[in-house]
Amino acid sequence: MAWQDEYRSKLMAPRDAAQLVRAGDSVYTPIGGDARTLMPHLFARIVELGMRVKIRACSATPAQEWFLDDYADLGFDLAVEIFSGPTGRIALQSRRADFYPQLFSNQFNVYDHRPGQMESIDVFTTGCAPPDAGGYVHFGGQPWHKGDFVRRARTSILEVCPFLPNIRTTERVHVSEVSAFIDTELTELPPIAPRQPPPEVTTIAGFVNEILRDGDTIQIGAGRTATFLVSAGAFAGKRDLGWHSEITPNGVVEQMMAGVVNGARKTVDHGIAITTTVNPRTPEELAWLTRPDAPVETRPVREVNSILAVAAQHQMTSINNAFTVDLTGQICSESLGTTVYNGTGGQPEFHIGAFVSPGGKAITVLPSAATGGVISRIIPRVEDGQFVTVPRSFADHVVTEYGIARLAGKSQRQRARELIAIAHPDHRADLKRALQTLYYPSSSHAAIVD
Secondary structure (H helix, E strand, C coil), X not given: CCHHHHHHHHECXXXXXXXXXXXXXXXXXXXXXXXXXXXHHHHHHHHHCCCCCEEEECCCCCCCHHHCHHHHHHCCEEEEECECHHHHHHHHHCCCEEEECCCHHHCCHXXXXXXXXXXXXXXXXXXXXCCCCCCEXXXXXXXXXXXXHHHHCCEEEEEECCCCCCCCECCCEXXXXXXXXXXXXXXXXXXCCCCCCCXXXXXXXXXXXXXXXXXXXXEECCCCCHHHCCCCCCCCCCCCEEEEECCCCCCHHHHHHCCCXXXXXXXXXXXXXXXXXXCCCCHHHHHHHCCCCCCEEEXXXXXXXXXXXXXXXXXXXXXXXXXXXXXXXXXECCEECCEECCECCCHHHHHHHHHXXXXXXXXXXXXXXXXXXXXXXXXXXXXXXXXXXXXXXXXXXXXXXXXXXXXXXXXXXXXXHHHHHCCCHHHHHHHHHHHHHHHCXXXXXXXXXX
């Protein structure tokens, strides 16, 4: 059968596609692309099945209404994988959802090599572009883990979206590998909600700029501070930067177009920017990214986030956010107490990979305090069950609006002094007392921390 005939035979109405879900199934949705037209029909199907369906989502969008408090009484079986996003966070905060603390690069390792230890992947849904001349679909600049799910799912339902940008990629799935297709009812990608940069981001970007060197290959994570660093000047005056990053935040494509990020000194993937998601934010960026010769390539997240791949890049530099850093360098980026707020994400992979890269650096950025200066983000020690995202053995540079703490190769006492120096001034005295109590003898002859 020609692929065109197979494609037409698999094209369904959304309601009919939802009927492919059975009682007892586990339904998975990915980061970076819900099948939005399918969602209301999927909602109705799960209710029809008496809620006997497990929902497993990564960074769910508002289209997944089962995460909203409005439907809490229906008793959906919910869990979030790796990263919550604002919608998944709603159910996590009310403890209606469970959480899977995994790594993107290792997500399917247990599934593939330890049969029976993980839940089956019964149904997977996401969006895709129309088939190309060879019968392959791509994921519009956001492959993430979508192809890996399609290849493992019993049933895959892809929503065909003609408006997805055709950005160079290594991740395509053939029509023959997909169970069902539906046509989208959308006419364009949902707009990216505008976000305001925090007031301290320009100062923090200036300190990050001091750490970066010409020829560094950069990764920047999601988050309130890191997202705006490039737009705030973190790359100002730099040359021949490379790009190897899970996401591609504001301002990065602009720097690629300007030739600042050109990959000229990359030791792996020379001259090519590698990412697992890139969203064109202007018509000019769209035109540049979809050129056949554009030096940007998207790949599956298991490849991009691999610690081994990150560490193989010389002068690899990771830049990620944190909620808090304790005086020994433990970095907490995913929870408030035991309540998951963001999740694991890709930070551990990139931070550790960059830290062990030849000439590499791992940078953690955060405001010095929260709630208008009332709560210090530099803390004496991790308490209240907060999850440690990066162990202190991998702590490197920590940056607040008050400066740079250089922790690698330093003792607990030395690290504490470095961190206290960049803490909010209103909290430094308390942190010095904590340093004295935690890391010096209690004898009256003990050295006083000045």
